[in-house]
Amino acid sequence: MTELTVMEQLQAEPKNFWKRVLIFLVILALVVWGSGSIHYPGMTEKGIGIASGIVHGIFHPNKELLFDLGDSGVPFLVLQTIAIAVLGTIFGAILAVPFSFLASTNIVPKPVAYFFRALILMIRTIPSMIWALVWIRVTGPGAFCGVVTQSVCSIGMISKMYITAIEDLDTGILESLDAAGCNTFQKVRVGILPQLSASFISTAIYRFDINLKDATTLGIVGAGGIGSPLVQSITYGRWSNVGAFLLALIILVLIIEYASTKIRNRLARGKAN
Amino acid sequence: MSEAGRKLPLFDQIIKPEHIVLNNGHEIDRPRSRIPLIIACLVLVIWVSLRATGFNLATIISRAGQLKVILGQIFHPNFAYFPKVVSPLIDTIKMSIVGTVVGCVIGLPLSILASSNINSNHPVLLFIRFILSLMRSIPTLIYASILTLVFDLGTFAGTIAIAFFTIGIVAKMLYESIETIDMKPYEAMTSFGASTLQAFWTACMPQILPTYIDDCLYCFELNVRASTILGYVGAGGLGVLIRERTGLRAYSDLGMVLLTLFIVVFLIDLLNDYIRSKIS
Numbered sequence: 001m002t003e004l005t006v007m008e009q010l011q012a013e014p015k016n017f018w019k020r021v022l023i024f025l026v027i028l029a030l031v032v033w034g035s036g037s038i039h040y041p042g043m044t045e046k047g048i049g050i051a052s053g054i055v056h057g058i059f060h061p062n063k064e065l066l067f068d069l070g071d072s073g074v075p076f077l078v079l080q081t082i083a084i085a086v087l088g089t090i091f092g093a094i095l096a097v098p099f100s101f102l103a104s105t106n107i108v109p110k111p112v113a114y115f116f117r118a119l120i121l122m123i124r125t126i127p128s129m130i131w132a133l134v135w136i137r138v139t140g141p142g143a144f145c146g147v148v149t150q151s152v153c154s155i156g157m158i159s160k161m162y163i164t165a166i167e168d169l170d171t172g173i174l175e176s177l178d179a180a181g182c183n184t185f186q187k188v189r190v191g192i193l194p195q196l197s198a199s200f201i202s203t204a205i206y207r208f209d210i211n212l213k214d215a216t217t218l219g220i221v222g223a224g225g226i227g228s229p230l231v232q233s234i235t236y237g238r239w240s241n242v243g244a245f246l247l248a249l250i251i252l253v254l255i256i257e258y259a260s261t262k263i264r265n266r267l268a269r270g271k272a273n
Numbered sequence: 274m275s276e277a278g279r280k281l282p283l284f285d286q287i288i289k290p291e292h293i294v295l296n297n298g299h300e301i302d303r304p305r306s307r308i309p310l311i312i313a314c315l316v317l318v319i320w321v322s323l324r325a326t327g328f329n330l331a332t333i334i335s336r337a338g339q340l341k342v343i344l345g346q347i348f349h350p351n352f353a354y355f356p357k358v359v360s361p362l363i364d365t366i367k368m369s370i371v372g373t374v375v376g377c378v379i380g381l382p383l384s385i386l387a388s389s390n391i392n393s394n395h396p397v398l399l400f401i402r403f404i405l406s407l408m409r410s411i412p413t414l415i416y417a418s419i420l421t422l423v424f425d426l427g428t429f430a431g432t433i434a435i436a437f438f439t440i441g442i443v444a445k446m447l448y449e450s451i452e453t454i455d456m457k458p459y460e461a462m463t464s465f466g467a468s469t470l471q472a473f474w475t476a477c478m479p480q481i482l483p484t485y486i487d488d489c490l491y492c493f494e495l496n497v498r499a500s501t502i503l504g505y506v507g508a509g510g511l512g513v514l515i516r517e518r519t520g521l522r523a524y525s526d527l528g529m530v531l532l533t534l535f536i537v538v539f540l541i542d543l544l545n546d547y548i549r550s551k552i553s
Contacts, residue, residue: 027374030370030374031370031371031374033367033370034366034367034368034370034371034374035367035371036367038367038368038371038428038429038432039427039428039429040424040429046422047422047423047424047425050419050422050423051423054419076325079321079325080325080326082322083321083322083323083325083326084322084326086318086319086322087319087322087323087326087328090319121539122535125498125534125535125538125539126531126534126535127498127499127501127502129502129505129515130502130515130519130527130531133515133519134340134343134344134347135340137339137340137343138332138333138336138337138339138340138343139332139333139336140332142326142327143325143326143327144326144327144328144329144332146326147326147328148333213410213412214412216412216415217412217414217415220414220418220505220506221505224326227415230415231415231418231506234415234418234419234422235418235422246411246415249410249411249415250407250410250411253409253410254406254410257406257409257410
């Protein structure tokens with residue numbers, strides 16, 4: 001290869017100035033089209049008061065609520081939110097196993113796999129709030145509804161990740177175990193489980209992270225957790241309560257996010273030593 | 274363990290490892306399995322969770338018929354309702370486009386401030402990162418419910434809510450990728466006397482641009498899904514219809530809304546996949 005001078009190298013670069021301008025114009029056009037119907041309504045008369053109320057509330061949370069150990073206190077609501085996410089994730093992760101095996105092209109025939117994939121896509125597309133609105137008619141309002149909702153919703157995303165893990169299975173190991181004379185149970189135990197467990201657990205923990213954030217919003221439709229009292233306090237303008245709930249929510253989410261990243265990194269790299 | 278000179282993990286200090294003498298005379302310590310402990314913890318956690326949420330399997334089984342009725346109606350969408358879905362749907366898409374673009378544009382400078390290889394001012398770095406995690410930890414729906422009070426009901430509050438949340442995610446994903454880039458071109462630029470911003474723009478921007486666009490598309494996908502329900506708290510878009518229709522128990526209308534949503538989300542995902550394949 002001949003050495004190029006700086007100038008020659010620069011001229012050899014692909015010329016995509018106009019392409020960039022075009023992309024920029026397309027995005028600009030989309031934004032202009034989009035903002036056409038979004039009118040700035042102006043702040044409501046109470047708007048500034050509300051904004052300052054929230055800021056004040058976060059720095060002066062209702063301490064009574066923050067340390068109230070009863071059913072409407074922050075500690076119990078946080079516990080309930082975590083409980084919803086834990087159960088939703090565990091049930092979802094278990095329910096996702098049959099779905100994902102039935103949707104893997106290397107396990108079942110293609111038509112069956114595509115049918116289950118469509119089903120999984122459908123579960124994933126419907127927002128969890130709508131699942132909650134449907135389930136609430138079955139279970140009645142409360143944390144129980146949240147658990148059922150999250151169990152169903154989690155199937156979608158967890159299955160999607162499981163399928164990738166299952167389709168990446170190294171079948172050579174099974175053949176060698178066969179040659180060594182293992183029975184089916186032993187083949188599953190030492191040939192399949194070790195290949196899947198790390199990514200399955202990692203997926204479940206990731207989903208737990210998502211479910212926890214989701215559990216806070218499900219409360220808005222009445223599915224238990226910290227969401228419903230939070231939104232009620234917002235509507236009634238009890239800013240010190242809002243502050244207490246938001247503070248608990250932020251701390252909870254930050255801790256869980258930190259812990260889940262740590263655990264998943266450990267799982268990905270093996271035992272950290 | 275003695276040969277490694279390492280301290281035993283707490284678990285092995287409490288439950289002593291199994292001591293095995295091999296046939297060839299070597300002595301090894303085999304740590305006891307953690308599985309029983311993990312299962313015990315899991316059972317305890319599940320038991321506490323079941324108590325805290327009032328889980329009751331019998332309710333689901335006895336009331337499963339109700340679910341069948343609702344799902345049955347949702348799967349028979351009322352196509353005559355479609356004309357009423359179009360305008361809120363376009364609102365939803367507009368909200369997510371504007372919110373995503375605004376969020377991504379604001380997220381870029383914040384991510385530069387939050388990457389440790391560009392910004393050497395540690396307190397500022399930590400402060401920006403803290404603000405970003407705060408922004409991410411509050412769900413879009415909570416933003417929306419506060420903002421609808423501050424700015425009145427409607428799409429404006431929804432757009433701002435989406436933008437807020439997007440800033441948090443985009444900036445985080447971006448500073449993580451900025452920290453893994455090759456810094457040599459940047460150092461070369463600064464040694465020529467370029468300012469931090471000039472050096473970043475010419476040396477780092479080309480490296481992170483594909484990831485940035487990818488992150489923006491990912492956020493757009495997230496936001497389309499999120500914005501459909503924002504209307505539930507009054508922030509405009511499809512959520513308004515969803516709230517109204519479920520309130521009236523008009524589930525076949527809801528089915529129509531969901532069908533449209535399903536198709537639109539699917540098309541947007543396809544479009545994004547196409548753009549991604551073009552970039553890479």
